[in-house]
Structure formats: structure tokens, C-alpha cells
Amino acid sequence: MNDSNWEWYSNHRDSQQSVGLDLLSLWTDDWENGEIVLDIGCGTGELTKMIAERDNVKSVIGVDISANAIEFASKNNSVDGKTQYLVGDAMLLPETLSHFEKAFTKVYCNEALHWMEDKQTVLRNACWCLKETGSFLFHIDRVKSPFYNVYHKSIDLPKWMKYLKDFQPKFCPFLRSLKDLQDMISRSGFKKYPRTIERYHYSFSADTKDKHIGFLRPLMTHLDLIPASLHEDFLEDCFQIFQRASTKTEDGVLHWSAEAFHVKVYK
Numbered sequence: 001m002n003d004s005n006w007e008w009y010s011n012h013r014d015s016q017q018s019v020g021l022d023l024l025s026l027w028t029d030d031w032e033n034g035e036i037v038l039d040i041g042c043g044t045g046e047l048t049k050m051i052a053e054r055d056n057v058k059s060v061i062g063v064d065i066s067a068n069a070i071e072f073a074s075k076n077n078s079v080d081g082k083t084q085y086l087v088g089d090a091m092l093l094p095e096t097l098s099h100f101e102k103a104f105t106k107v108y109c110n111e112a113l114h115w116m117e118d119k120q121t122v123l124r125n126a127c128w129c130l131k132e133t134g135s136f137l138f139h140i141d142r143v144k145s146p147f148y149n150v151y152h153k154s155i156d157l158p159k160w161m162k163y164l165k166d167f168q169p170k171f172c173p174f175l176r177s178l179k180d181l182q183d184m185i186s187r188s189g190f191k192k193y194p195r196t197i198e199r200y201h202y203s204f205s206a207d208t209k210d211k212h213i214g215f216l217r218p219l220m221t222h223l224d225l226i227p228a229s230l231h232e233d234f235l236e237d238c239f240q241i242f243q244r245a246s247t248k249t250e251d252g253v254l255h256w257s258a259e260a261f262h263v264k265v266y267k
């Protein structure tokens with residue numbers, strides 16, 4: 001994620017919001033009074049706030065690696081007495097937030113695991129955070145999403161090589177196979193997990209180039225390595241790649257869709 005403008009992300013995250021709400025809908029059946037929830041990679045906190053507003057939720061902690069995102073979330077998406085936002089790396093929770101051990105009844109993670117390199121450790125840490133019988137609900141992307149193409153192809157464009165040659169890509173989705181996911185879950189300490197995990201298809205549509213670029217800009221972690229005067233030019237190139245991976249309907253709306261998994265596992 002580009003760390004310099006979280007207000008922009010907050011204003012252009014329709015796609016993440018709709019995926020996050022679909023994910024949350026898997027939790028309606030086992031929601032009890034007094035839930036204590038951890039939102040991993042909470043970003044600007046819109047979904048954290050929605051979780052906090054549920055009557056049966058006692059409190060929610062949103063954790064994110066970005067201090068700027070946490071500052072934005074605290075200012076804009078706090079619910080009195082129910083939310084707390086903390087800076088933390090999901091891969092290092094036992095080392096840095098040791099009071100999280102067995103502290104939560106639910107852990108949630110929307111659209112964030114693909115930014116975390118060591119997913120196995122994040123899953124193990126989510127299990128470590130949960131009380132007995134607690135559950136972890138997460139979204140996990142497949143490697144071959146149109147966004148993956150835009151992100152990686154934009155780094156390799158010869159035109160931008162002089163700025164990006166030393167850049168280490170941060171976007172690292174997972175899932176070569178469903179078995180890989182099941183193995184990773186079972187190695188993380190979860191006792192109950194589905195043997196068949198339903199695929200989740202999500203889509204993004206926009207009728208203007210501005211909306212597409214609005215969505216792409218905060219996700220381009222390498223943007224700040226390019227001089228500000230060339231940002232629009234670079235984003236235009238990203239949009240062109242995006243457009244080639246999309247389908248266009250007669251009304252001029254561009255659509256793309258991708259496959260991911262929504263998974264609920266129990267300790």
C-alpha cells in the first residue's frame with residue numbers, strides 16, 4: 001500500500017468495502033453477545049468501525065503496520081469506548097503485542113493478507129490471539145488476479161526501470177492450489193476448518209478512467225519512487241495495462257473480476 005495518502009484510500013475503497021461486507025456476512029450465524037474482535041490490517045478502519053457498531057460487540061482492536069493508516073482510523077473511525085487502533089506487524093504479534101494472547105473471540109482480516117509475505121506466520125498468530133473456540137475469518141487472493149498483473153507489469157515497464165530497478169515488490173498473493181491453503185491452515189493450529197473452501201469471485205467496475213486510477217493509486221506501493229511530476233503519466237500506463245485485462249461493455253464501463261477465497265476457521 002502506498003503510505004502517503006490514506007484519505008485517498010479511504011475515498012476510493014468501494015471494492016475493498018464490498019468484499020469486506022461479503023466476508024463479514026459469513027459471521028452472522030455464530031455471533032454472540034460480548035464479542036471481542038481483532039481486525040488485522042485494518043487500514044483506515046471503516047470496517048473496524050462497522051464491526052464495533054454491532055450491538056453484541058464489546059470491543060474491537062484494529063491493528064495495522066502503517067502508523068499513518070492508524071492515525072487516520074483513530075481520527076475518523078472510532079466508536080466511543082469500543083474501538084482501539086494500534087500500530088503492529090501481523091507477522092510479529094507475539095513479539096510486540098504479547099497481551100493479545102488468547103484475548104479475542106473473533107479475528108478478522110479483509111484484503112490484507114496479499115500484502116503480507118509470511119502468511120503462515122500471520123495465520124499462526126491469529127490462532128494464538130484467539131480464545132478457545134474463537135474463529136478467524138479471512139479473505140485470501142489468488143496469484144493470477146488482474147490487479148497482480150498491473151502491479152507486477154508496471155514494475156517491469158522499461159520506461160520506468162530507472163526509478164524502479166531496485167524496488168522489491170510487496171504484493172504477494174498466495175494460492176497455487178487449494179491444498180496449499182488447507183495445509184497452511186492446519187499447520188497454524190486451527191482445529192476446525194472446511195475441507196472444501198468455496199471460491200469467492202469479486203469484481204470491480206468503473207465508468208471513468210478517474211475511478212480506475214482512483215482505485216489503483218493507493219495500491220501502487222512503488223509510486224513514491226517516481227518523481228511526483230510523473231505520477232499521472234505512470235498511473236496512465238498502469239491504467240492501460242488494467243484496461244487490457246478488463247472487459248468493456250457497450251455503455252463504456254470497464255469490468256474485471258478475480259478469484260479469491262473467503263475462509264472461516266475455528267481454534
Ligand SMILES: C[S@@+](CC[C@H](N)C(=O)[O-])C[C@H]1O[C@@H](n2cnc3c(N)ncnc32)[C@H](O)[C@@H]1O
Pocket residue numbers: 001013016017020040041042043044045047063064065066069088089090091109110111112115116
Ligand atoms: C488493502 S488494505 C485493506 C485495509 C482494510 N482491511 C480494508 O478492508 O479497507 C491492506 C492493509 O494491510 C496493511 N498491512 C500490510 N502489511 C501488514 C502487516 N504485516 N501487518 C499489519 N498490517 C499490514 C496495510 O498497511 C493496509 O492498511
